[in-house]
Amino acid sequence: MDALADMxxxxxxxxxxxxxxxxxSLATIQSSIEPLRRAVPADNLRARRALELIDAALGRLKDxxxxxxxxxxxxAAAIERGQNSARR
Amino acid sequence: xxxxxxxxxSTWSNSDLALAPSATGQADQVExxxxxxxxxxxxxxxxxxxxxxxxxLTELAFDVFAFASGDEMLxxxxxxxxxDIIVLDWKLPAGLGIDLLPKxxxxxxxxxxxxxxxxxxxxxxxAALDRGALDFVDKARGVPILAKRIRLILDSHxxxxxxxxxxxxxxxxxxxxPDVSRAFWDNKDVSLTVxxxxxxxxxxxxxxEHVTYRSIYDCVHHAGFVAGNGDEGYRxxxxxxxxxxxxxxxxxxxxxxxxxxxxxxxxxxxTGPAQPA
Numbered sequence: 001m002d003a004l005a006d007m008x009x010x011x012x013x014x015x016x017x018x019x020x021x022x023x024x025s026l027a028t029i030q031s032s033i034e035p036l037r038r039a040v041p042a043d044n045l046r047a048r049r050a051l052e053l054i055d056a057a058l059g060r061l062k063d064x065x066x067x068x069x070x071x072x073x074x075x076a077a078a079i080e081r082g083q084n085s086a087r088r
Numbered sequence: 089x090x091x092x093x094x095x096x097x098s099t100w101s102n103s104d105l106a107l108a109p110s111a112t113g114q115a116d117q118v119e120x121x122x123x124x125x126x127x128x129x130x131x132x133x134x135x136x137x138x139x140x141x142x143x144x145l146t147e148l149a150f151d152v153f154a155f156a157s158g159d160e161m162l163x164x165x166x167x168x169x170x171x172d173i174i175v176l177d178w179k180l181p182a183g184l185g186i187d188l189l190p191k192x193x194x195x196x197x198x199x200x201x202x203x204x205x206x207x208x209x210x211x212x213x214x215a216a217l218d219r220g221a222l223d224f225v226d227k228a229r230g231v232p233i234l235a236k237r238i239r240l241i242l243d244s245h246x247x248x249x250x251x252x253x254x255x256x257x258x259x260x261x262x263x264x265x266p267d268v269s270r271a272f273w274d275n276k277d278v279s280l281t282v283x284x285x286x287x288x289x290x291x292x293x294x295x296x297e298h299v300t301y302r303s304i305y306d307c308v309h310h311a312g313f314v315a316g317n318g319d320e321g322y323r324x325x326x327x328x329x330x331x332x333x334x335x336x337x338x339x340x341x342x343x344x345x346x347x348x349x350x351x352x353x354x355x356x357x358x359t360g361p362a363q364p365a
Contacts, residue, residue: 030231034231058228
C-alpha cells in the first residue's frame with residue numbers, strides 16, 4: 001500500500017516538474033516574440049502571418065501542458081482514493 | 089551574486105531600454121494611475137526566462153532586478169536596496185518560492201509578493217494566498233498580463249498607504265485624526281509632520297505589538313526618506329525620527345513614555361489597543 005502512496009506522490013511531483021519546465025520555456029518563447037512583433041513592419045504580411053501561427057501554436061501547447069498536468073494529478077488522486085477505500 | 093546575475097540586474101535597470109521611450113507607446117498603456125516606474129525584484133532560476141521577461145517588463149516601464157535564487161535576492165535586500173514588489177518563481181532550486189516568505193518577513197521586508205508558476209493546480213494557489221502572497225500568475229499567460237496584475241496590486245497597495253483609515257483613533261491620552269494627519273495628546277496638537285504622523289499611526293495601529301525598523305522605514309520612505317550608509321543606515325534614520333517624535337510629545341508632557349524600543353528589532357506603542365474615537 002505504501003508503494004502505491006509513493007507512486008501517487010512521485011507522479012504528482014513529476015507532473016508538477018514537467019508542467020513547470022514546459023511552461024517556463026513556453027513563457028520564454030512568448031516573451032521573446034514581443035520584440036520581434038514590434039520590429040516587423042505592418043506591411044510584411046508573411047512575417048505577420050508567421051507570428052500569428054507561432055501565437056496559435058503556443059496557445060495549443062499551453063492547453064496541452066495544462067491538460068496533461070490535470071490528467072496526471074487526477075490519476076494520482078484516484079490511486080490515493082483507491083488506497084484509502086482499501087484501508088477501510 | 090555571480091557576475092552574470094550582477095550584470096543582468098544592472099543591465100536591465102540601467103540599460104538604454106530602460107530609459108528609452110517605448111517605440112510602440114505600449115508602456116503608456118500600462119502605466120499605473122501614478123505613472124511612476126516600478127522597481128521590481130524577479131527571482132527565477134531559468135536564465136532565459138529571466139532575460140526575456142526582464143526585457144519585456146523593462147519595455148513596460150518596470151526597473152527589473154533579476155536574481156537566480158532566493159539567497160541572491162535576500163543579499164540584495166541585506167545591502168539596503170529596496171523594491172516596490174517581489175515576483176517569485178514557484179519552484180526554485182533550493183525549494184519552493186513560498187518558503188522565502190517567512191525569510192522576508194523575519195528580515196522585516198513587507199513588500200507585496202506575487203508568484204509565477206507553470207502549474208494550473210488551484211491547491212498551490214490557495215497555499216500561496218493563505219501564506220501571504222498577493223497574487224499567483226501562470227507564467228505562460230505572458231508578460232503583459234503579469235504587468236497589468238502587478239500594477240493593479242501596487243495601485244491598491246498605494247491607495248491603502250496613502251489614504252489610511254479616515255476614522256479617528258484613540259489610545260489613552262492620544263487621539264489620531266488621519267483625515268488631517270494630526271495627533272493630539274491630551275487634546276493638545278503635537279505638531280507632527282505628515283511623515284512623523286504616519287510613523288505614530290503605524291505604531292498605534294499595532295499598539296501593544298512591536299513594529300520593525302524596516303516597516304517604519306517602509307511607511308515613510310516614499311515621502312523622501314533617504315537611506316543612510318551601510319546595512320544599518322535606515323535604522324539610524326528611523327531612530328532619529330523616533331527621537332524627534334518623542335521630543336514633540338515630551339514638550340507637551342514630561343512624563344511621556346509610550347514609545348518603547350526593542351533593541352535590534354523596532355519600536356512599539358506601549359498601551360493599546362487603539363479604539364475608534
